[in-house]
Amino acid sequence: MKWTPGDLETFEEAREYIDTAVVPLIPVSFQKGRNQSASMYVFIDMLTASIENQFKGRVMLMPPLSYLAGEEIGKKMELVHAWRKEIESFRNIFFITSDSEWKAYEQEFGGTLIWIPSIPLEHLEEGQARTMIVDQARQVFDLFTRKWNEA
């Protein structure tokens, strides 16, 4: 499901089936690292769209949680915890990001952080970029199905 009024209506009707939320974590910087920030955004945006397409009926793709890259990590962590609290009715919550800063704080996420290094898609043709994304997405699909099969 996407974050649209139409999909949310379906969500209300089929709530018991949609037990997984996906929150993209997007760092934003307008100083140095601006291009990298944009590159990560495009990559994560396409990747999460692909996940949503594959698992439309069980996954709710939330709007991306964007934060300033230069912000202090403690503050960012607070933000993540606040989001998690807000959507705690989902049995599974996945945070997806390319921002390596989160990697050091993996334990805080309790196994729900998916960190994927971003691929600079801007140098690729659209067809090639899609193939790359699909390859990356396949690995994430496995993470999801494994998690579901655990329960």
Added chain:
Amino acid sequence: MSKHNVSRRQFLSYTLTGVGGFMAAGMLMPMVRFAVDPVLKAGAGSDYIATKQKVSEITAEPKRVDFTFEQVDAWYKSEVTGSAWVYKDDNGKIVALSPVCKHLGCTVDWNTDKSNPNQFFCPCHYGRYTKDGMNVEGTPPIAPLDMYDFKEKDGFLHLGPIKPHKGA
């Protein structure tokens, strides 16, 4: 000279009728053209989309065929990927099934559930469909998978609009 002379009055009325006719036609023609325009427009949505799948290479084993087409989403034009499960049935007839689960819209896979081989399997809520696309009873989906219209062109498979399953 001819016996029938055109009077000044007749000449003027002929000319006026002629010119007036042209003017009326000049106004009406665009209106008529606008009115029938939707009929003349080529049906954009009903076009068949070419895939890279050779018809001669389709086997009895369902194969995922991906294709891309352009979609305009508000101001943003983008290439969208779609896919179909394509195989030949027992009579050698081609079947092209939509991979979209009829339960809540996940993408179904072929033969990925080990305990139920040779079925389409939805990873989200374990919905299952037999090879011909019929939903297995007792699993969440309530309808069989949709089918694509298709045709062969220059040896390649072209996929058309999505239709409900014939067996439904």
